[in-house]
Amino acid sequence: xxxxxMNGMVKSQEKLASGVYSMWIEAPQIAExxxxxxxxxxxxxxxxxxxxxxxxxxxxxxEAGAIRIVYRVxxxxxxxxSCYKEGDxxxxxxxxxxxxxxxxxxxxxxxxxxxxxPMLELAKELNCEKTAVLGYRDELFLEKELGSYSKVYxxxxxxSAGTKGNVLDAIxxxxxxxxxxxxxxxxxxxxxxxxxxxxxxxxxxxxxxxKMACGIGACLACVCQSKEVDHHSHxxxxxxxxxxxxxxxxxxxx
Amino acid sequence: MNTKVTxxxxxxxxxVMTASGTFGSGAEYGEMVDLNRLGAVVTKGVANVPWEGNxxxxxAEVYGGMLNAIGLQNPxxxxxxxxxxxxxxxxxxxxxxxxxxxxxxxxxxxxxxxxDEDVDMLEINISCPNVKEGGIAFGQDPKAVEAIxxxxxxxxxxxxxxxxxxxxxxxxxxxxxxxxGGADALSLINTLTGMKIDIHKRRFALxxxxxxxxxxxxxxxxxxxxxxxxxxxxxxIIGMGGIATAEDxxxxxxxxxxxxxxxTANFFNPYATMEIxxxxxxxxxxxxxxxxxxxxxxxx
Numbered sequence: 001x002x003x004x005x006m007n008g009m010v011k012s013q014e015k016l017a018s019g020v021y022s023m024w025i026e027a028p029q030i031a032e033x034x035x036x037x038x039x040x041x042x043x044x045x046x047x048x049x050x051x052x053x054x055x056x057x058x059x060x061x062x063e064a065g066a067i068r069i070v071y072r073v074x075x076x077x078x079x080x081x082s083c084y085k086e087g088d089x090x091x092x093x094x095x096x097x098x099x100x101x102x103x104x105x106x107x108x109x110x111x112x113x114x115x116x117x118p119m120l121e122l123a124k125e126l127n128c129e130k131t132a133v134l135g136y137r138d139e140l141f142l143e144k145e146l147g148s149y150s151k152v153y154x155x156x157x158x159x160s161a162g163t164k165g166n167v168l169d170a171i172x173x174x175x176x177x178x179x180x181x182x183x184x185x186x187x188x189x190x191x192x193x194x195x196x197x198x199x200x201x202x203x204x205x206x207x208x209x210x211k212m213a214c215g216i217g218a219c220l221a222c223v224c225q226s227k228e229v230d231h232h233s234h235x236x237x238x239x240x241x242x243x244x245x246x247x248x249x250x251x252x253x254x
Numbered sequence: 255m256n257t258k259v260t261x262x263x264x265x266x267x268x269x270v271m272t273a274s275g276t277f278g279s280g281a282e283y284g285e286m287v288d289l290n291r292l293g294a295v296v297t298k299g300v301a302n303v304p305w306e307g308n309x310x311x312x313x314a315e316v317y318g319g320m321l322n323a324i325g326l327q328n329p330x331x332x333x334x335x336x337x338x339x340x341x342x343x344x345x346x347x348x349x350x351x352x353x354x355x356x357x358x359x360x361x362x363x364x365x366x367x368x369x370d371e372d373v374d375m376l377e378i379n380i381s382c383p384n385v386k387e388g389g390i391a392f393g394q395d396p397k398a399v400e401a402i403x404x405x406x407x408x409x410x411x412x413x414x415x416x417x418x419x420x421x422x423x424x425x426x427x428x429x430x431x432x433x434x435g436g437a438d439a440l441s442l443i444n445t446l447t448g449m450k451i452d453i454h455k456r457r458f459a460l461x462x463x464x465x466x467x468x469x470x471x472x473x474x475x476x477x478x479x480x481x482x483x484x485x486x487x488x489x490x491i492i493g494m495g496g497i498a499t500a501e502d503x504x505x506x507x508x509x510x511x512x513x514x515x516x517x518t519a520n521f522f523n524p525y526a527t528m529e530i531x532x533x534x535x536x537x538x539x540x541x542x543x544x545x546x547x548x549x550x551x552x553x554x
Contacts, residue, residue, distance in 0.1 A: 002285040218278035
């Protein structure tokens, strides 16, 4: 099987926080193949906006043939998605990318902002001791749902909940420990997590993002700098959409 | 119904091909598109050695189109010959290799290397707006166009298509220069140089500042240029620029293109090439066109 582009149907949509929405999409051909850490391309109905928006999978319900995305409204495209109602059609392609390697080790699931959603499906699929460390600017979302599958620690920039500061501040304040890290979030956070993992000598996987066009590895728009020579172009540019979005931390330069 | 067209002695089963850089060497899209249905696959540009390409962000969306400044990242001719040609040869489609370079010697090295390889045509990219040296430097001066065409033709064993830039005052002059240099065919248009500024961050949207503008928004410019070139030279033309549907493709053919390339549309509709093949057949059926050649340049 491979990725498919299809017309899905919106099953439900709700607002989780200011500008943050959750949408369940019926898309059986995608749901049956998808794994934690993969993403889908979502297409707008307005043809003046050509390119799909890559959005990570927050949950996969294989039995119901549905996938869930939790996304932030950042521009006209995501704004259009946020207006979709139950029963509306939505064009999607997926599943895309590699996903997280599932290793049964005491794990940190570190999410920053809109990097938090993929941690939910990961928490559901990992069968081991888990600690989710979630960083927010201010308003929280998904922290309660993650609480059903994992211990949860929160950091907020404004100190309105949990530790005041970032995810690493929360780890230090809670004297938290793990043997493997899975992380998704803004680049400065990922850079700091990578450094922390190297210091502690812990295995670490990072999920990256970049502007994308094709989403399947052909256009070479979304490359990141890799330590090893990539197998596509034989330079040091791994494709985030195809070779990633999840990379071993030591594999990529941030 | 005959959909076959011939370019420089190479017969294509239909006039639909991919535009260089939007389709890799077909491997990624091969999972979604039956490559046997395509007239030809035009590969991502390949140089004599691997190229790293530009820093990211490399793309930006704009109204009705996009900007790209990939910078011709490619694995170099050695990997291409070992990996990509055998992959494409499994399919019943023609292989057109897009060749890029920074100097005349670079282009010639790739062209010579391909001499004994099983590929059908060469497309010489003298019009990439995203690399500082080479590329477009050759494509904006008629003397340089003629000279590089001549030089490539001296070494090429396959028919040579020169890919023209729209970022010139008169594309007809460039087309005539390529014809004078001995080109077998022309392809146009490459992307239009554009720019986008993020007003909130007060930064360029692309790391490269400028990028090539493509997508449905550029189509009227491309159709006009195909018509202009068709009237300026006798060479067969491969038309491209914003083609997303069979109707778009037919417009280019009526303007004078013998074949068409589908580029940016692959990004928003991976099935675009196949839909265009089917749509052209449906159009021919509807209007009783027995041979697609009747349509080439039919609007004067």
